[in-house]
Amino acid sequence: MPLSATKADPGKLKPAEIVDALRPAPTARGECLIALSDVVKAYGNGKPVLNGVSISVHEGETVALIGPNGAGKSTLLKTLIGLNEASAGSVTVFGDTLSRRDGRRQKARLRQQIGFVFQHHGLVMRLSALSNVLHGKLGQKGGWRALHHSIAPTEWRAEAMTALTTVRLADKAGDRADQLSGGQAQRVAIARALIRKPLLFIADEPSASLDPAAGHEVMQTFADIAEKTKTTLVFTTHDMDHALSYARRVIALKNGRICLDAESRDLRTRDLEAIFHG
Amino acid sequence: MADHAITRDAPPRIRSISALQFTAFVVLAAIVIASISQVAPSGERLANAAPRMGRLVARMLPPETDPAFLWRVMERLIETFQIAIAGTVIGIVISLPIAWMSARRITPVAATAFLFKGLVSFFRTVPDLVWALVFVASVGLGAAAGTMTIIVDTIGFCGRFFAEAMEDADKKPQEALEAIGASRFSVLCGAVIPDALPSMVNTALFALEKAVRSSVVLGLVGAGGIGQELKVAFDLFQYRNASTIIIAIFIVVIVMEYLTDRLRAKLA
Numbered sequence: 249m250p251l252s253a254t255k256a257d258p259g260k261l262k263p264a265e266i267v268d269a270l271r272p273a274p275t276a277r278g279e280c281l282i283a284l285s286d287v288v289k290a291y292g293n294g295k296p297v298l299n300g301v302s303i304s305v306h307e308g309e310t311v312a313l314i315g316p317n318g319a320g321k322s323t324l325l326k327t328l329i330g331l332n333e334a335s336a337g338s339v340t341v342f343g344d345t346l347s348r349r350d351g352r353r354q355k356a357r358l359r360q361q362i363g364f365v366f367q368h369h370g371l372v373m374r375l376s377a378l379s380n381v382l383h384g385k386l387g388q389k390g391g392w393r394a395l396h397h398s399i400a401p402t403e404w405r406a407e408a409m410t411a412l413t414t415v416r417l418a419d420k421a422g423d424r425a426d427q428l429s430g431g432q433a434q435r436v437a438i439a440r441a442l443i444r445k446p447l448l449f450i451a452d453e454p455s456a457s458l459d460p461a462a463g464h465e466v467m468q469t470f471a472d473i474a475e476k477t478k479t480t481l482v483f484t485t486h487d488m489d490h491a492l493s494y495a496r497r498v499i500a501l502k503n504g505r506i507c508l509d510a511e512s513r514d515l516r517t518r519d520l521e522a523i524f525h526g
Numbered sequence: 527m528a529d530h531a532i533t534r535d536a537p538p539r540i541r542s543i544s545a546l547q548f549t550a551f552v553v554l555a556a557i558v559i560a561s562i563s564q565v566a567p568s569g570e571r572l573a574n575a576a577p578r579m580g581r582l583v584a585r586m587l588p589p590e591t592d593p594a595f596l597w598r599v600m601e602r603l604i605e606t607f608q609i610a611i612a613g614t615v616i617g618i619v620i621s622l623p624i625a626w627m628s629a630r631r632i633t634p635v636a637a638t639a640f641l642f643k644g645l646v647s648f649f650r651t652v653p654d655l656v657w658a659l660v661f662v663a664s665v666g667l668g669a670a671a672g673t674m675t676i677i678v679d680t681i682g683f684c685g686r687f688f689a690e691a692m693e694d695a696d697k698k699p700q701e702a703l704e705a706i707g708a709s710r711f712s713v714l715c716g717a718v719i720p721d722a723l724p725s726m727v728n729t730a731l732f733a734l735e736k737a738v739r740s741s742v743v744l745g746l747v748g749a750g751g752i753g754q755e756l757k758v759a760f761d762l763f764q765y766r767n768a769s770t771i772i773i774a775i776f777i778v779v780i781v782m783e784y785l786t787d788r789l790r791a792k793l794a
């Protein structure tokens with residue numbers, strides 16, 4: 249008989265079951281959210297970009313992915329949500345193994361729980377910040393009402409404003425995306441990911457093309473949200489300071505393979521820079 | 527000479543041409559000369575036509591101003607406008623899904639995109655007067671045939687340019703919405719259309735302008751509107767009526783172009 253700790257009434261349980269029901273959830277390292285095993289990815293008939301990558305990421309971790317240009321970081325992130333199909337190996341996300349046969353619906357369900365932020369924010373320029381944030385709801389049932397803020401349900405508008413407040417842009421809600429600065433646009437993109445209440449944030453160079461102050465601001469926003477909501481965060485960056493200060497774990501990719509996987513507190517900027525030379 | 531030394535490396539004034547190019551040039555010139563000599567009016571014919579042209583213009587003046595006739599012209603003009611507007615709006619509405627189905631990388635069914643592209647090309651390449659003849663023969667004389675002609679013409683025009691605008695839309699927001707798990711239709715409405723809208727509105731205004739101009743001539747083959755009145759005037763040698771109609775058409779087309787220009791400038 250399946251028992252759940254929340255529903256069970258301890259009074260009606262046998263002693264052994266009480267122990268089971270009261271056992272704390274395995275929080276120490278959390279559940280495994282992402283498991284890549286020997287993933288190979290080649291575009292077309294080209295040389296493999298990823299050449300046997302195995303990673304597992306657990307609930308609540310913050311992971312920075314680093315590596316030289318063309319190392320395959322973006323490719324890896326896209327493979328995680330099925331925007332790319334792995335050529336070989338297995339990709340398991342939230343316990344579901346992605347397969348070539350997955351339909352759109354299945355991928356949509358997976359993406360439902362992921363907040364993906366691209367290197368380029370990918371906002372729709374001629375729409376307001378508020379509409380762009382609401383787009384985060386598009387994959388859901390009745391999602392067409394997220395197409396524009398004028399037709400969105402009141403609760404969704406409220407959620408979108410909350411997300412904008414979190415990234416400190418509530419006063420820009422009515423501004424068109426093309427009137428925002430690069431850093432503000434990137435923060436709107438974060439709000440768009442935030443409104444989906446994802447289990448997992450994936451961000452591809454969220455601080456690239458931002459000035460140092462704005463870059464720190466965006467990364468701090470991410471780190472705070474991940475901390476507060478206990479959301480898992482995986483991001484790529486070319487800034488070694490960002491990797492060390494905003495992630496607890498650093499993974500380096502080079503020539504399609506993992507060449508480093510360590511706790512950031514054990515690492516120095518110098519160690520990381522060595523990866524890019526020779 | 528110093529000048530000579532400097533220009534030595536410059537390309538020659540006239541590039542040498544191959545025998546093939548020279549032959550092609552001669553053939554082309556022959557075609558042009560033969561065409562002009564066979565179908566362009568000769569000086570003699572022009573000289574003979576001039577007095578007749580003068581007499582025709584004289585018979586056209588002054589334009590007819592009989593109130594009953596003016597009223598009829600007015601009614602026909604309004605009908606012309608109705609044909610243009612109804613045809614354009616219906617055509618645009620039909621163009622939207624067709625453009626979506628045919629736009630590369632945006633269509634929900636990639637396999638059939640070429641079919642829709644082909645259909646649009648077919649609609650566009652057959653001239654509107656030919657469509658008008660087809661519809662007059664199938665639905666009979668009158669405005670309905672004209673409206674159907676404009677619909678087909680508009681689909682040929684908007685179907686192509688809407689699809690191009692959709693293909694040119696910024697790819698990054700589309701990818702972002704796809705990563706969110708949005709359906710193809712949501713990607714279209716959420717990212718593609720907002721980006722392509724200015725270009726599409728522009729296309730739609732051009733389509734309307736084009737429709738007004740072609741709905742004027744459609745009447746010549748019996749598809750309703752002011753053109754029909756113009757044909758009657760010429761057939762019955764009522765040249766003063768004809769000049770009134772020509773002036774009315776001129777005014778309408780000019781006003782139309784002015785208005786759409788203003789609208790375009792405002793939307794830009």
Ligand SMILES: Nc1ncnc2c1ncn2[C@@H]1O[C@H](COP(=O)(O)OP(=O)(O)OP(=O)(O)O)[C@@H](O)[C@H]1O
Pocket residue numbers: 291297315316317318319320321322323324
């Ligand atoms: N869609 C594609 N088609 C073909 N090749 C691609 C495609 N996307 C990426 N590549 C190739 O895959 C390799 C890895 O690219 P990727 O974008 O994953 O690198 P990256 O680590 O994100 O680099 P950067 O630091 O510059 O963002 C590159 O050599 C690139 O040319």
Ligand SMILES: [Mg+2]
Pocket residue numbers: 321322323367452
């Ligand atoms: Mg990249």
